[in-house]
Amino acid sequence: MTEHNEEQVLLLRRRRRRCCLIATGVAILLLLAFFIIILILALTVFKTKQPITELQSAKIDGIAPRVTFPAVDIQLNLTLDLQILVKNRNRASFKHGSGKSLLLYRGKQVGVVDIDPGLIPARGSAVLPCRLTLQVDEVASNLGALIRDVLDGELVMETRTRIPGRVNLLGIFKKHIVATSECQFTVAVLAFKIQSQKCKNKARF
Incomplete structure (x- = not known):
């Protein structure tokens, strides 16, 4: 494998790693936002009221x-x-x-x-x-x-x-x-x- 090919493989791996990190970060942010929304709804709109x-x-x-x-x-x-x-x-x-x-x-x-x-x-x-x-x-x-x-x-x-x-x-x-x-x-x-x-x-x- 030539030096040029090795650089391309390393670059490709870095891009994949970066995409994985971005996707993981986005998923964590979405989950965090979802739980925050649920918490806000539970404390406001869906707050338990006495019958x-x-x-x-x-x-x-x-x-x-x-x-x-x-x-x-x-x-x-x-x-x-x-x-x-x-x-x-x-x-x-x-x-x-x-x-x-x-x-x-x-x-x-x-x-x-x-x-x-x-x-x-x-x-x-x-x-x-x-x-x-x-x-x-x-x-x-x-x-x-x-x-x-x-x-x-x-x-x-x-x-x-x-x-x-x-x-x-x-x-x-x-x-x-x-x-x-x-x-x-x-x-x-x-x-x-x-x-x-x-x-x-x-x-x-």
Whole structure:
């Protein structure tokens, strides 16, 4: 091999090495840019937001008072149909597991409802129906107040809801969320609907 040919071979090798280094550098820069874009999206557009839960309606489906004699025994059963609205503010679906909603009257738990698992689409919402019967035995200590409230036409009650779930971002990032809410609401007995409500929402990531 002549000296000229050797120089050409060396030059060709240098060019190939340079092309490989350039291609490797470009690939690394592209990967770095891709991860930076994903990180920015995760911290801005796709930042995990807490779902909002609130009572959409609380209808009194049945009131069944009964008084027995000669021993005075007052029984007052109320059946409530609760419609819990869950709003998913994330740009990713929210898959929630089994949850619970507690019903309280004058600070005392008087009922509990299990919430079935489900899937709420991105930027969507779902109504979770809950039905419970409030037994007078559970509010025996506040029986007089309950009867007065019913006769006055207004019931002030509270719900405490807990829904665990997971947000799936781009099929890559999965974040667990426990959404909780506390709602105080007033039900108009004669109108069978919510008259007013105040809700506080929290989320634990």
